[in-house]
Amino acid sequence: YPFRTAAELLAHCAVVGGNFSDVMYANELAGRTGAQVREGLLHIRDVMEECKNSALAREGLLPGGLKVRRRAPAWHARLRAEDPDRDPAFWQEWVNLVALAVNEENASGGRVVTAPTNGAAGIIPAVMFYATHYTEQVRSAAPEALAEVVDAIVVKFLLAAGAVGVLFKEQASISGAEVGCQGEVGSASSMAAAGLAEVMGGTPEQVENAAEIAMEHNLGLTCDPVGGLVQIPCIERNAIAAAKAINAAKMALWGDGDHRVSLDEVIITMAETGRDMSTKYKETALGGLAVNVVEC
Ligand code: SF4
Structure with missing residues (x-):
């Protein structure tokens, strides 16, 4: 089921009678067995998890000279004290924590899963954390079935997110x-929104809408890392983009999938906006925060 555009992907969904993840899964089966696909995706999840855990064990300043303090370990300790029973009221704080942890690990040269890039590597793990802790199927699962339910969510989430990643790589x-950063953090936010919308039971049209909303509200995002380091604004930006992805999925699920702006239109707009963007805002650290924040 080859596709470059969301329109083509949606057409395939209609043919297979499934969603974004089903089309991706069918395509993956051209080169692997179903067990290998599942094993590979769960391995990606495990590496994301190790990345977060590694960051939670590291205190102090991030390398590079900006004197940016690692926040994830202290936030984790606070959350464990204030939210020992995983009260849903704290979901935002946990999502923030995962995004920060993964990006602190990236900023210190640790192992991350590019999703789709290093700088944006925290968004998909953070939104997947939401999907595997706060969705209805997880909260209603019997304890003995929980691991299986979570694995199924991870597989579906990453396949749907990967399908949207293909759209960005093909068209923008x-x-x-x-x-600029719209291509990194914007794409990741859009991919994560699609994964979550599908896990939460969205139709293909609602999943496409979720991805569209998340990307639309990251259009024009510049890349202006202070000191050329992937720390400021990158680390916090991942947490903000994860929140946008969750909101985009929720907004799409409250609609019926019918919407005015298509995902393809937003992706093409991102590409054109990127072409028009000054090179000062494309990883050169010559504009924006990179020149207005004093490096000491
Ligand atoms: S600001 Fe630049 S370096 Fe930082 S996450 Fe965005 S694209 Fe990556």
């Missing part, structure tokens, strides 16, 4: 050097 770019 996921490179901050080419199109």
Whole structure:
């Protein structure tokens, strides 16, 4: 089921009678067994998890000279004290924590899963954390069935997010050097929104709408890392973009899938906006925060 555009992907969904993840899964089966696909996706989840856990164990300043303090370990300790029973009221704080942890690990040269890039690597793990802790199927699962339910969510989430990643790579770019941060954080937010919308039971049209909403509200996002380090604004930006993705999925699910702006239109707009963007805002650290924040 080859596709470059969301329109083609939606057409395939109608043919297979499934969603974004079903089309991706069918395509993956051309080169692997179903067990290998599942195993590979769960391995990606495990590496994301190790990345977060590694960051939670590291205190102190991030390397590079900006004197940026790691926040994830202290936030984790506070959350464990204030939210020992995973009260849903704290979902935002946990999502923030995962995004920060993964990006602190990236900023210190640790192992991350590019999703789709290093700078944006915290968004998909953070939104997937939401999907595997706060969705209805997780909260209603019997304890003995929980691990299986969570694995099924992860597989579906990553396949749907990957399908949207294909759309960005085919029609625009996921490179901050080419199109600014909208291509990195915007693409990741859009991919995560699609994954969550599908896990939460969205139709293909609602999943496409979720991805569209998340990207639309990241259009024009510049890349202006202070000191050329992937720390400010990158680390916090991942948490903000994760929140946008969750909101985009929720907004799409409150609609019926019918919407005015298509995902393809937004992706093409991102590519054009990126082409028009000054090189000052494309990973050169020559504009924006990179020149207005004093490096000391
Ligand atoms: S600001 Fe630039 S370096 Fe930082 S996450 Fe965005 S694209 Fe990556």
